[in-house]
Amino acid sequence: MWPFRRKPWHPTTPPITRSTLNVFLSGHRVVVIHVWADWNLIDRDMDKIVSSVQEDYRGRAEFLSLDLDSEGADELAQQWQVMNLPSLVYFVNGQHLETVVGCRPSEDIRERLTKIV
Numbered sequence: 001m002w003p004f005r006r007k008p009w010h011p012t013t014p015p016i017t018r019s020t021l022n023v024f025l026s027g028h029r030v031v032v033i034h035v036w037a038d039w040n041l042i043d044r045d046m047d048k049i050v051s052s053v054q055e056d057y058r059g060r061a062e063f064l065s066l067d068l069d070s071e072g073a074d075e076l077a078q079q080w081q082v083m084n085l086p087s088l089v090y091f092v093n094g095q096h097l098e099t100v101v102g103c104r105p106s107e108d109i110r111e112r113l114t115k116i117v
Contacts, residue, residue, distance in 0.1 A: 009038055011047040011065040013054065018072030022094075030061040030117055031091040032109075035082050037068040046086035046103045053109045060117045092116050 013034055016024060025031055034050050036043035047065075054063045066073055068085065080089045080099045088104065090097040090112065097116065100108075 009044060010067075011036055011043070012051045013047070013063045013065040015070075016064040016066050017070060018076060021076070024062060024064060025091055025094040028062040029093060030057075030113070032061055032063050032113070033089040033091070034063070034065045035068055035073075035077060035080075035085060035087040035089060036065055037085055039069075040085045042103050043086045046088075049104070049106050049109065050088070053106050053113070056110065057113055057117065061113055090116065 011034055016033060032050070034043075034046060036046070050063055054061075057063075066076065066089075068074065068077060068082075077087075080087075080096060082089070082099055082101070084101045086101075086103055088100045088109065090100070098112075100112070
């Protein structure tokens with residue numbers, strides 16, 4: 001048995017599920033979803049970056065998270081063309097705009113949001 005156990009981790013952004021997705025998309029003009037998994041340690045770095053950007057866009061963009069290991073998440077990931085983790089999925093007016101794969105710097109996220117907010 002491995003002597004060290006890793007505690008389960010969850011992002012700081014509110015979670016979304018397949019069943020609650022449409023409520024959020026219809027209720028907000030701009031939505032950014034961080035697709036993550038507990039086993040992917042890079043997602044923790046991405047969460048810190050998303051949290052810092054989230055403060056600057058409060059009220060103009062909604063930030064959420066989707067656990068890739070949750071029920072139905074794999075279907076959403078295929079639909080959004082999530083090929084790797086972490087991924088950020090951008091929506092405008094309920095429509096999928098783009099999926100960006102990889103741990104992106106905060107400047108990249110801000111630049112994308114400035115164009116669509």
